[in-house]
Amino acid sequence: MNLRILRVLLRKEYLQIFRDKLMLRQMILMPFIQLFLLSSAATFEVKTANVYLVDLDRSQTSRGLVDRLHASGRFAVVGSSASTNPANDALLSRKAGMILGIPHGFERDVVNNRHGSVQLTFNAEDGALAGVTNSYVQQIIAAYARELGAEVRPMVVEAPRIEIRTRGWYNQELDYKDYMIPGILVQLLTLVGTLLCAMNIVREKELGTLDQLNVTPLPRSAFIAAKLIPLWSIALAELTAGLMVARWIFGVPILGSIGLIFFAACIYLIVALGIGLWVSTTVDTQQQAMFISFFLILVYLLMSGLFTPIRSMPQWAQILAEFNPVKHFIGIMRAVMLKGATLADIARPLLILAATGAIALTFAVRQYAKTSS
Amino acid sequence: MTAPARSPATGPAISVNNLTRRFGSFTAVDNISFEVAPGEVFGFLGANGAGKTTAIKMLIGLLAPTSGEARVAGLDIVKQTEDVRRRIGYMSQRFSLYEDLTVLENIALYGGIYGLTNDEIRKRSSTMLQSLGLTDDLVGRLPLGWKQKLAFSVALLHEPAVVFLDEPTGGVDPITRRQFWELIYAAAQRGTTVFVTTHYMDEAEYCDRISIMVDGHIAAIGTPRELKQKWSVLSIDELFVRLARPT
Amino acid sequence: MTATLHAFIVKELRHILRDRQTLTILLLMPLVQVVLFGFALRSDVRDVRLVIVEPQPDYATLALRARMIAGRRFKIVAVTPTMAAVEPLFRRGKADIALAFEPDFASRLESGEHARILLAVDASDPNTGTTMQVYARAVITAYEAELGAQRGRPVHIVPEVRMRFNPTLESVNLFLPGLIALVLTLVSALMTAISLSREKERGTMEILLVSPLRPWQIIVGKVVPYLGLAFANALTALLAARLIFHVPFRGSVTLLLAECLLYSMVSLALGVLVASLTGSQRVAMLVALLVTMLPSSLLSGMVFPIASMPAFLQWVSNIVPARWFIIIARGIMLKGVGLEYLWKETLVLAGMTLLLMTIAVRTFKPRVA
Numbered sequence: 001m002n003l004r005i006l007r008v009l010l011r012k013e014y015l016q017i018f019r020d021k022l023m024l025r026q027m028i029l030m031p032f033i034q035l036f037l038l039s040s041a042a043t044f045e046v047k048t049a050n051v052y053l054v055d056l057d058r059s060q061t062s063r064g065l066v067d068r069l070h071a072s073g074r075f076a077v078v079g080s081s082a083s084t085n086p087a088n089d090a091l092l093s094r095k096a097g098m099i100l101g102i103p104h105g106f107e108r109d110v111v112n113n114r115h116g117s118v119q120l121t122f123n124a125e126d127g128a129l130a131g132v133t134n135s136y137v138q139q140i141i142a143a144y145a146r147e148l149g150a151e152v153r154p155m156v157v158e159a160p161r162i163e164i165r166t167r168g169w170y171n172q173e174l175d176y177k178d179y180m181i182p183g184i185l186v187q188l189l190t191l192v193g194t195l196l197c198a199m200n201i202v203r204e205k206e207l208g209t210l211d212q213l214n215v216t217p218l219p220r221s222a223f224i225a226a227k228l229i230p231l232w233s234i235a236l237a238e239l240t241a242g243l244m245v246a247r248w249i250f251g252v253p254i255l256g257s258i259g260l261i262f263f264a265a266c267i268y269l270i271v272a273l274g275i276g277l278w279v280s281t282t283v284d285t286q287q288q289a290m291f292i293s294f295f296l297i298l299v300y301l302l303m304s305g306l307f308t309p310i311r312s313m314p315q316w317a318q319i320l321a322e323f324n325p326v327k328h329f330i331g332i333m334r335a336v337m338l339k340g341a342t343l344a345d346i347a348r349p350l351l352i353l354a355a356t357g358a359i360a361l362t363f364a365v366r367q368y369a370k371t372s373s
Numbered sequence: 374m375t376a377p378a379r380s381p382a383t384g385p386a387i388s389v390n391n392l393t394r395r396f397g398s399f400t401a402v403d404n405i406s407f408e409v410a411p412g413e414v415f416g417f418l419g420a421n422g423a424g425k426t427t428a429i430k431m432l433i434g435l436l437a438p439t440s441g442e443a444r445v446a447g448l449d450i451v452k453q454t455e456d457v458r459r460r461i462g463y464m465s466q467r468f469s470l471y472e473d474l475t476v477l478e479n480i481a482l483y484g485g486i487y488g489l490t491n492d493e494i495r496k497r498s499s500t501m502l503q504s505l506g507l508t509d510d511l512v513g514r515l516p517l518g519w520k521q522k523l524a525f526s527v528a529l530l531h532e533p534a535v536v537f538l539d540e541p542t543g544g545v546d547p548i549t550r551r552q553f554w555e556l557i558y559a560a561a562q563r564g565t566t567v568f569v570t571t572h573y574m575d576e577a578e579y580c581d582r583i584s585i586m587v588d589g590h591i592a593a594i595g596t597p598r599e600l601k602q603k604w605s606v607l608s609i610d611e612l613f614v615r616l617a618r619p620t
Numbered sequence: 621m622t623a624t625l626h627a628f629i630v631k632e633l634r635h636i637l638r639d640r641q642t643l644t645i646l647l648l649m650p651l652v653q654v655v656l657f658g659f660a661l662r663s664d665v666r667d668v669r670l671v672i673v674e675p676q677p678d679y680a681t682l683a684l685r686a687r688m689i690a691g692r693r694f695k696i697v698a699v700t701p702t703m704a705a706v707e708p709l710f711r712r713g714k715a716d717i718a719l720a721f722e723p724d725f726a727s728r729l730e731s732g733e734h735a736r737i738l739l740a741v742d743a744s745d746p747n748t749g750t751t752m753q754v755y756a757r758a759v760i761t762a763y764e765a766e767l768g769a770q771r772g773r774p775v776h777i778v779p780e781v782r783m784r785f786n787p788t789l790e791s792v793n794l795f796l797p798g799l800i801a802l803v804l805t806l807v808s809a810l811m812t813a814i815s816l817s818r819e820k821e822r823g824t825m826e827i828l829l830v831s832p833l834r835p836w837q838i839i840v841g842k843v844v845p846y847l848g849l850a851f852a853n854a855l856t857a858l859l860a861a862r863l864i865f866h867v868p869f870r871g872s873v874t875l876l877l878a879e880c881l882l883y884s885m886v887s888l889a890l891g892v893l894v895a896s897l898t899g900s901q902r903v904a905m906l907v908a909l910l911v912t913m914l915p916s917s918l919l920s921g922m923v924f925p926i927a928s929m930p931a932f933l934q935w936v937s938n939i940v941p942a943r944w945f946i947i948i949a950r951g952i953m954l955k956g957v958g959l960e961y962l963w964k965e966t967l968v969l970a971g972m973t974l975l976l977m978t979i980a981v982r983t984f985k986p987r988v989a
Contacts (some may be wrong), residue, residue, distance in 0.1 A: 007486025017595045019473050026906060033910075041918045043747075043928045065777075091784060092957055094947070108737075124783035125954050126794050126925065128664035128751075134781060142761050145777045146768065163734040166753050168743030169710060179745045189714065199902070208467035210973045214637045216486045287814050288642070290905050295649055303660055307923055310750050311669075312662035318379065326391040331713060338744040339711045359794045 002222065004301065005202045009218075009226030017230055017306075027196075027234065031188055031242040038184045039250065042307060043176040049133045052096035053080035053153045059107035062146070066120070068144050069100070074136060087121075097123050098133060110148060161277045170338045181252045182333035183306040185242045189265060192235040193272025194279070201227055201280035202289040220369055235269050236262065236321060256341030261333065264346070267353050268329040274360030281367045300326040325356050384447055386411045386535050386566035387432065391441035394427050401427040404441065409582075411534075414557060414567045418609075419586030420617040422546035425570050428541065428586070430461050432465050432568070433537055439611035459487070462528035463567075466581045468520050468538035470527060472513030474604040476502065479512055480527060487531035501526050515543035518549030522556060529560055536560065542576065554579055582608065592616045621741040622653040628841035636723065646811065650853045651965075654860050657799055659922070662791040665751045671706055673720035673738075680726035680735070687759050689718065694756070703740075704950045710742045714985035717741050717752045719750030744824035767907050779883060794866045797949030800857045800923025801942040804911075808850045808884045810905070816842055817904035821894070836981050841944065843888045851877075861953075870956025876949065879962075882969050883945040887912065889976035890941070896983045916942035944968045 018024060051069065055062050067074040078096050090096040101119035110116040120137060124130040148200060176333060204210040243261070246252040254261075275296065283289045301307075303317065304326040310318055321327045326350035335341035343350075388410040394402040402424045419425045430436035434454040443450045446460040470479045477498055484494035499561045502509065505522055512520060523540055528536055539556075543551045553568055553577065560568050561581075569580070578581050579595065584594040591598055595618060597609055606612045636643060670688060674681050678729065688694045697715050708717040720738040722728070728735040739756055743749030786793045819828070828838050854877065861867040869876070890912055899903040918924065920942035921932060926934055937943050944965040951957045951965075959966065 002488075005486055005488075007830055008482055012471070012478070012482045015478060016471065016473050022903065027758055035935075037914070038918065041933050042924050082912055088944045092951075092955055115776045115778070117780055119780045119782070121784055125950055126663075127783070127786050128662075128792055128794075129925070130783055130786075131664060132754055134783075135758045138779060139754075140757055142765055146765070146919040148777075149768075152475065156649065161732075161734050161818050162729070162760055163736045164739060164760055165736065166387060166739045166741065166757075168741050168746070168749050169707075170742060170744040176746050203902075204792070207467040208465055209471060211435065211465060213486075213707040214435055214482070215461065217455055217488075218486045227789050235892055248783050286901060286907075291645060292815075293907075295653075298653070299656065302657055308661050308663050308791075309665065309745065311667045312664055315658045334714060334744055335711060340710050345708075345712050351539040358596040 002128065002219070005218065005222045006225055009222060010229060012228040013226055017234070017365050018044075027192070028241075030191070031185075031238050031245060033365065034184055034188055035242060035245050035250070038187075039177045039180050042180050042184075047096055048076045049136075050078045050096045052099045053077050054082070054084055054087050054099060055080060055103045056082060056104040057106040058115070061107040061110055061116075062102045064148075065102065065141070065144055066100070068102050068140050069137070071138070072140055083183050091121065091123050092366045094123070097130075098137070098372075100137075114284050116150070142221055165210045174322060177251050179334070180244045180306075181250060182337045183248065183252060183304075185210075185239060185332045186304075186326060186333055187301060187306065188242055189235050189269060190272050190297055192238055194276040194297060195290070197228070197231050197273050197290040198274025198279040198293045199286055200281075201277065202283060202286050205280075206282060206286060211225065220365075222363060224368065230271060230275070231276075232266075232269050234369045235272075236265060238342075239265050252337065254337050255335035256342070260336055260343060264329065264336070264350055264353070266333045267357055268325065268352065269279060270357035271325040271353060274357060278360065278364035280366055300324055303327070304330050306330055322352075323356075325353055328353050334346045385409060385444075385487045386413065387415075387443070387445050387568065389432075389441075390444040392428070392431060392438055392443050393440045394424075394431060394436065395439045400589050402431070402509065404570065404591075405586075405591050406441075407584055407591060407594055409535075409566055409568060411566055412561055412564050414569065414579070414581045414585035416580030417568060417586070418574075418577055418583055418613060419570075422587040423617075424589040425586055429537055429539055429568075429570065432459060434458060434470050459531075459613075460479075461602045462531070462533040464521075464524050464536070464538050464541055466543055468517070468524060470512050470520070470524050473511065475509050476507055476515075477509045477525060479523075480530065482563065483527050483530055489531060492606055497530060501530075515571045518545045518553075521545055521549070522553060525556055533565065535566040535568060538567065540570055540572065542573065550576070553590050565617035574608065574613055577609045585613060625829075625841060628651065629844050630638065632841050632845045633848075633903060636849065638669055645857070646757040646807060647847060649858060650807065651856050654796070654799050654857045655709040655864060656822055658792045658796055658860070658865050661795050663747075663794075663923070665748050665755070666693060668694045668717055668752050668755075669715045670694045671709060671715045671718040672696055672699045672859050673706065673718055674699060674704055675701050675723040676725070678724075678726035678730055681721045684721075684760065684763055685717075686758070687763055691755075694759075694873065695807065703738075705735060715742070716748070717756060719756065721741040722752060726925050729931060752876060768957065775810075790865075790867075792951075793867050793954055795922065796865065796867050797860050797953060798917075798920065798942075798948050800854060800861075800880070800949060801922065801945050802917055803853050803857055803922060804850050804884050804945075805887050805912050805916045805942060807847060807853050808887035809891040809894070810908050811849075812843065812846050812888050813904045813908040814837055814897075814901055815846075816892060816895035820899070821901055823839065823861075831955055839892055839977075839981060846888060846891075849910070850887070851881060852879040854884070867953060869953055871952035871958060876952045878946050879952070880965065881968070882942065882973065886969055886975045886976065889973055890978055892980040893983070896980055919943065920946055922946055932986070941969060950988065 053066060055066070056106070065291040066077065070077070079086070079090055084101070086094070087099045088236050091099060101121065102121070103117065106118070118141070120134065122130040123132060186232070239262070241253070243258070247254055276293065279289055279293050283292060303321055304324055305321070306326070310321050310327065313321065332346045332349050335346055385408040390406050391404050391407070392398065392402060392406070394406050405428065416423055417428070427436065431438050432443060432450060434450055434457055437451065445457050448460065450457055450459045471482070474482070480498040481494055482582065484497070485569070487495070505519070505526060507515075507519065507523065512523065513534050515523065525538070525541060542553055547551065557569065571577060580597065582594070582596050583600070584591050586592065593604070593612065595603070600612060601607070601609065604612050604614065604615070630795065641933055672685055680867070685696065689696060698709060700706070703718070704722055705717070705719045718740040720734045720740065725735050737760060739753055740751045741753050748984070858876070862869060891908065894908045894911065895904055916922070919937040919940045926937050926943065929937065948962050948965050951962050
């Protein structure tokens, strides 16, 4: 490849990029908006569950149970009544997420028969949330039952006890931002690599300048390199800005090596750019380019484990996810930033990315050569 | 990189032999043959959809012919496409310089692509600015007429043997059109072959020779004077209407 | 005047129907999205990979192991005698949770001393981390109670659990209304914005504006075909929900369709507004992405519960139409409620449509000149 031609073309690309003020402003603002918006909006963390109480027993024992729920700090009683109708209403109008029903004679049953029952009714629209909340309540109820057991008739031999200590590694404060931000950075690189790349090339098609270049002796390799290198460098600049915001504004830990992060990003960008280049060869207008890239990115992101865990997906989706470069790169970013993973730890996903990059780029360049002659 | 050369002293600048292009069952260019001499201004006329653009795209190597052959500047357009591209200039009907680059930046880009040295680029761009009376501004801010003249000059930057102009004066006022044709003559004077398509029949009269394409065929070819005599019409305009609408 | 408008709508319809490629994309893509994401998006935690750290296996540790995997939520990927092996497994992403017994676990249990267990969780994903931990604790507590029952007559409080509206706890039931909102936003807001700004870019809009058509008629003509398209998309998405995912339709289907139509109108109004405020396709697209797609997917409660967001974003989510539509759609489909519970949300959507349409029509004409 003729280096002088490449230099001339690169100069042209950079001039155009830096002259497009609107685009430039968006590229500068994008990492900030995405980090701020996504990192605070994208959280599943639910602090308290709203409980509606239907206590027909009104005894010391029933109040004790409600107190235990309260004390856990995870439940807030938002209303109570002696009939089920208002409770149902609260569930339907989403004021309460759970109804705790304590039947008449609860205390009597517990004391006399050592066996009482309560009713838990959940708004299970969000099934996963309802499941977790249910599990919490059950633990509190079990603990309360044991307490009552000891009170009602102290045992001669103490019941066996298991003491559970828990430790959350890598993210002890359970801060959702720490988890989301590495993924958001990946999304940022994907947008720049794929969407902007496709739009940039198709724009030249629409304007007719691509035809003009095609009648010159300009080698295709030089043209493609001159298109990809600027976006590649811009994406890396975005990553730098993003990492700085993550570290200094959000306080996200970066335990692993920064060099490793950039090394992996360089490889990932080849994949993203290759896909963008491929999209640009299949369409004629910016509208189509946007539509197709947007669809691809949406599929890639939603199936990448960014928002919902991959292991919760059905088997076939998990197999598909193995072919999703975004998934691998998100895995790498999270492992390096939060867990301090080393090159050896991320070797496998990195190799997969490198292979995907080689394939995507070769395929896209072939496709490009085919359509333009 | 070899310096761009004028066409060889011997042989035609363009020679086309039984060139054909089909799209599915539709034949856009049907077995056409003609020659253009070096330094000639050749007008390539035809109604919309007659096959002009398809023919030009084949000659400049953007489209592969279905059959037949053609040589431009003595080089085969299929086997020596890359060499052909070094020796031709092209200006399309859509304005296709970069509007978000300045005049000099555009010149530097195309000069670089054609392998001119920095010195040559500097020299030629200052001559170009002077002769066109332009200052170095963003191309997008220039009026259309200036843009067209600039695009033509850029197409000539590497001193090609043949320059292809596809409706270069569309939408331009009569005075600028006149100035544009002066540029064309000057280029021809310096030995560049000019291959031009147009919808303005008065422009056709300025050409050394013209051809008129109808439905993929060449219906008439010759100097404007010859053609007018042969068909006994007063103007090319009249001839064009008669050929393009045979009934 | 109605004849002119009629002719204009027919012209717009022809445009859309003629561009087969785009039409196919517009009809198929939403369906693909609904089916793909309906299957794949799950927020529950399953197949948790468990490491057992067991210095000395005994009957109690083995019994707990068996109970851990009995619920099928956990699967054991490694058993090691020391904690040292856990860290590398976590770092490589090969395990999610470790359950470590102390030595002499069973004998401590018998002697009435506290037998200790350490649960170490990969909490880099806090949600999954907490959930895994809650489930693991539940298994251990149940085992503890079981042991207690063998010793004496403990008190039992049996919770009778009812999962209303979604007894099988299917994620798809939760996400599907949101997916429908996303699809409708994509087709209505994004496509309208781009289609209108393309006419502006090509100059064809000026021809329309000098015609006897009034601005609102041009907008109506542009919007009606996309409204039809959006409605077709809503229908296919709902059919997919019913036939493929068996999402319940407990409420009135007519009401649901009417609400879909209403939501499409809000989105269309937003699309028109974006187009009238921007100059080129590129800008229109970026702005449309920013003001429609992003909030509709993130601030609407579709995936992430609004209650978990910071107060500021909760406040912002009030002006996101998708938020209200999702409440309505979930209400009708899962809870079977009607307007008596949803009148407020419906009014909000109607008000938004009216407001946006008025602004759009007002800003439309002068910007083109």
